[in-house]
Amino acid sequence: MTDLRLYDTMTGAVRDFVPVRPGHVSIYLCGATVQGLPHIGHVRSGVAFDVLRRWLIAKDYDVAFIRNVTDIDDKILNKAADAGRPWWEWAATYERAFSAAYDALGVLPPSAEPRATGHITQIIELIERLIERGHAYTGGGDVYFNVLSLSDYGKLSGHRIDDVHQGEGVATGKRDERDFTLWKGAKPGEPSWPTPWGRGRPGWHTECVAMCEAYLGAEFDIHAGGMDLVFPHHENEIAQAEAAGDPFARFWLHNGWVTMGGEKMSKSLGNVLAIPAVLQRVRAAELRYYLGSAHYRSMLEFSETALQDAAKAYTGIEDFLHRVRNRVGAVALGSWTPKFAAALDDDLAVPIALAEVHAARAEGNRALDAGDHETALAQAMSIRTMMGILGADPLDERWESKDETSAALAAVDVLVQAEVARRADARDRRDWAEADAIRDRLKEAGIEVTDTGDGPQWSLLDGYTK
Numbered sequence: 001m002t003d004l005r006l007y008d009t010m011t012g013a014v015r016d017f018v019p020v021r022p023g024h025v026s027i028y029l030c031g032a033t034v035q036g037l038p039h040i041g042h043v044r045s046g047v048a049f050d051v052l053r054r055w056l057i058a059k060d061y062d063v064a065f066i067r068n069v070t071d072i073d074d075k076i077l078n079k080a081a082d083a084g085r086p087w088w089e090w091a092a093t094y095e096r097a098f099s100a101a102y103d104a105l106g107v108l109p110p111s112a113e114p115r116a117t118g119h120i121t122q123i124i125e126l127i128e129r130l131i132e133r134g135h136a137y138t139g140g141g142d143v144y145f146n147v148l149s150l151s152d153y154g155k156l157s158g159h160r161i162d163d164v165h166q167g168e169g170v171a172t173g174k175r176d177e178r179d180f181t182l183w184k185g186a187k188p189g190e191p192s193w194p195t196p197w198g199r200g201r202p203g204w205h206t207e208c209v210a211m212c213e214a215y216l217g218a219e220f221d222i223h224a225g226g227m228d229l230v231f232p233h234h235e236n237e238i239a240q241a242e243a244a245g246d247p248f249a250r251f252w253l254h255n256g257w258v259t260m261g262g263e264k265m266s267k268s269l270g271n272v273l274a275i276p277a278v279l280q281r282v283r284a285a286e287l288r289y290y291l292g293s294a295h296y297r298s299m300l301e302f303s304e305t306a307l308q309d310a311a312k313a314y315t316g317i318e319d320f321l322h323r324v325r326n327r328v329g330a331v332a333l334g335s336w337t338p339k340f341a342a343a344l345d346d347d348l349a350v351p352i353a354l355a356e357v358h359a360a361r362a363e364g365n366r367a368l369d370a371g372d373h374e375t376a377l378a379q380a381m382s383i384r385t386m387m388g389i390l391g392a393d394p395l396d397e398r399w400e401s402k403d404e405t406s407a408a409l410a411a412v413d414v415l416v417q418a419e420v421a422r423r424a425d426a427r428d429r430r431d432w433a434e435a436d437a438i439r440d441r442l443k444e445a446g447i448e449v450t451d452t453g454d455g456p457q458w459s460l461l462d463g464y465t466k
Contacts, residue, residue, distance in 0.1 A: 003345045004016075004017040004055075004056075004059075004344075004345045005017060005345060005346060005347055006222075006251055006253060006347055006348070007253070007297060007347045008251045008252055008253070009156060009230060009252040009253070009254050010155065010156055010251075010252045014346075014347050015251070017221075017251065019061075019221050020219055020220060020221055020250065023060075023061060023062060024061065024062045024063075024064070025056050025061045025062070025063045025064070025221050025222070026063075026064045026066075026216040026217070026220035026221045026222070027049070027052070027053065027063065027064065027065045027066065027220075027221060027222045027223075027224060028066045028067075028068075028208075028211075028212045028215075028216055028220065028222070028223050028224070028249070029045065029046075029049050029065070029066070029067045029068075029110075029224045029225060030045075030067075030068065030208060030223075030224070030225035030226070030229055030233070030234075031067040031068045031069050031070070031098075031113070032069060032070065032094075032095070032098045033070040033073050033075065033076065033204075034069060034070065034071055034076065034090075034091045034092075034093075034094040034095040034097075034098060035073065035075040035076045035079055035090075035091075035094060036079065036094055037094065037097050037274045037275075037276075038094075038097060038098050038101045038274065038275055039265060039273045039274050039275065040258055040265070040273050040275065040278055040287070040291060040302065041257060041258035041264070041265035041273075042098070042101075043098075043101050043102060043105060043107070043275065043291065044226075044255060044256075044257075044258050044291050044300065045224065045225060045226050045255045046067075046101075046102050046105070046107045047105060047107060047288060047291045047292045047391070048255045048291075048292065048296035048348075049224050049253070049255070049296075050106075050107045050108055050391055051292055051296075051344075051348060051350060051389070051390055051391060052222075052224075052253075052296075052348055053065050053108060054108070054388075054389050054390070054391060055344050055348070055389055058336075058389050063111075064111050064215070064216060065108075065110045065111045066110055066111060066112050066113075066114065066211070066212070066215045066216060067110040067113055068113070068114050068115070068116070068207070068208060068211050069095055069098075069113060069114070069115045069116070070116050070204065070207065071088075071091040071092075071095065071115045071116055071117050072087070072091070072116050072117050072191065072201055072202065072207075073204060076090060076091050077190060081189070087190075087191060088191075095115075100275075101275040104275060104279065104284045105275075105284055105287060105288045105291070105391075106284070106285070106288055106391045106392065106398060106399070107391070108391075111215075112215055114211045114214070114215065116202060116207040116211070117191075119207065119210050119211050119214060120193045120202065122210040122211070122213075122214050123183075123202045123206050123207055123210040124193075124195050124196075125210075126206060126209060126210045126213075126240065126244060127143055127182050127183055127195075127206065128196065129244045129245075130145065130182065130240060130243055130244055131143070133243060133244065133245070134146075134149060135149045135150070135240075135243035135244075136182055136243075137175065138173070138197045139171075139172075139173025139174060139175065140171065140172050140173025140185065141173070141185025141186070141197075141198055141200065142171065142173050142181055142182075142183060142184055142185045142200070143181070143182040143183035143197060144171075144173065144174055144175070144179040144180065144181055144182060145179055145180050145181075145182050145205075145236070145239060145240060145243070146175070146176070146179055147161070147164065147176065147178045147179050147180065147239065148161070148176060148178070149243065150239055150242065150243060153235070153239055154235065155238070156230060156231070156234055156235045156238055156252060157230050157231035157234075157235045159231055159235065161178065164178040165177075165178075166178065166179070166180045166181075166232050166236075167232065168180065168181055180203070180205060180232060180236050181203040181205075182202075182203050182205070182206045182240075183195065183197070183200050183201070183202060183203060183206070184200050184201050184202075184203060185198060185199070185200045186198070186199040186200045186201070204233065205232070205233055205236035205237055205240065206240060208233070208237055209237050209240045209241050209244075209248075212237075212241075212248070212249075213241070213246065218241075218246035218247060218248070219246065219247035219248065219249075219250070220248075220249060220250070221249070221250055221251060222249065222250070222251045222252075222253055223237070223248075223249035223251070223252050223253070224252075224253040224254070224255075225253075225254060225255075226254060226255055226257065227254040227255065227256055227257065227297075228257065228264070229254070230254055234252065253296075254297070255296045255297065256294075256295075256296065256297055256298045256299045256300060257299055257300070258291075258299075258300045258301075258302055259299050259300065259301050259302065260273075260301070260302045260303075262301070265302065273302065274459075275287075276459075277457075277459035277460075278307070280413075280458075280459055280460055281304075281307070281413060281457075282307060282308070282310075282311045283311070283399075284399070285314060285392050285394065285399040286307075286310060286311035286314045286315070287307075288391060288392050289310050289311075289313065289314040289390075289392050290306070290307055290310035290311070292350060292390060292391065292392070293310055293313075293350065293351065293354060294350070294351065295347075295348070295349060295350060295351055296348055296350070297347075304457070313354075313358070314392065314394070316358075316361065317357065317358070317361055317383060317387065317394060318394035320361045320364055320365055320368075320380065320383070321380050321383065321384065321394050321395050322394075323365075323368060324364065324368060324376050324377055324380040325380075325395070327368065327373065327376075328373045328376060328377045328380075329377075331377065331380045331381055331384060331395060332381055332384075333381060333384050333385045333388065334378065334380075334381025334382040334384065334385050335381075335382060335385060336382065336385050336386045336389065337356055337360065337382060337386070339352075339356045340353050340356040340357070340386050343356065344389070350390065353386065353390065354390070356386065357383055357386050357387060357390075360379045360382055360383050360386075361379070361383060363375070363379055364376045364379030364380055364383070367379065412447075413458075416442065416447055416458050419438055419441070419442060420449060420456050420458065422438055423435045423438040423439060423449070423456070424456070426438065442458070446460055447459070447460060448460075
């Protein structure tokens with residue numbers, strides 16, 4: 001049915017993709033730990049693996065796509081406590097923020113989106129199996145996985161057993177510091193559930209194994225996530241599943257980070273690169289195009305210039321389709337080109353696939369200029385189909401409208417950039433009073449300017465309405 005080949009982190013090679021069940025593909029994507037607002041680095045995996053899902057669907061596969069939500073975690077508990085809010089409210093608030101971000105970027109909703117707290121029973125059953133098989137033990141109210149009980153521990157990441165550090169700190173109940181936590185004993189003020197070994201809450205690594213198998217079975221096709229999850233998270237998932245006697249995932253796919261200045265994007269950048277802030281500078285379809293334009297395994301270095309270049313490239317495709325529609329008539333869907341298919345079949349080589357889209361646009365523009373409406377329409381139909389597989393068809397109804405809000409923000413951007421340039425000039429002249437006055441005027445207008453390594457960026461203040 002397909003010539004699809006994918007890079008498998010486990011084997012370190014591009015392999016022929018053959019699903020467990022003919023005609024059906026099962027995918028588990030590690031979703032968000034809902035501790036705060038999503039930035040563009042968080043949602044890159046959603047966009048990258050949405051393209052994989054759309055390509056499989058286009059090739060007539062039935063796809064079960066599971067993306068989990070980690071709604072119980074040390075970071076969630078700590079941040080909620082610092083804010084004086086209930087942990088469940090904190091998690092629910094940011095779960096909605098992630099859902100809104102995925103939806104804004106046209107990421108298809110998952111077949112199911114399980115929460116860790118909704119699968120405590122399955123988590124406890126998994127831990128019981130591991131204890132019974134001699135791979136886990138209790139200590140100090142916690143339950144730990146015995147890493148040395150598996151001879152091939154580290155095979156996904158390549159970690160040597162002597163170099164393993166779980167990053168969990170010192171724990172009194174551990175027999176070996178290389179072991180990792182499956183279940184955390186109850187602490188005052190924290191949520192907990194009853195188990196045969198006492199009340200507590202699940203460990204991060206355990207919840208995903210339980211949810212994978214609850215929805216996709218003991219063996220499934222693809223486990224996906226960011227490359228930062230290879231160790232310890234995915235390594236520890238494999239250890240648990242195989243220790244429990246399950247084959248688990250046949251392919252492991254990992255996307256690269258979004259970086260800035262060569263470093264992984266972090267929350268220290270504040271709201272400048274949060275999804276709502278970026279969508280004040282480019283449209284959602286343009287941001288989707290940008291995040292999906294690089295190969296999913298590569299690092300995507302963020303810069304304002306790169307973002308705007310992507311927006312211009314997308315607009316070029318959009319303008320061509322509008323020209324054809326205005327001159328020729330309605331543009332239906334067509335078929336993808338062989339080069340486009342070959343690119344996506346080669347480990348989702350989206351940059352090559354996009355080159356084919358732009359080649360079709362160039363040919364279509366030449367045909368349109370020459371009055372060859374038949375060729376122009378055929379190219380437009382093909383482009384719509386290819387861009388649809390990439391999740392960014394400009395004539396899809398979700399991307400079609402250029403509403404008044406987008407137009408207003410574009411106009412505001414021109415005005416703000418002029419003020420930002422004046423502020424930069426004042427700073428160069430060491431006229432700090434003038435620079436501060438400009439910044440204060442912008443703030444009074446509901447606009448916040450943040451200085452970053454990529455230059456000053458602006459965003460609307462939270463809660464500001466015109």
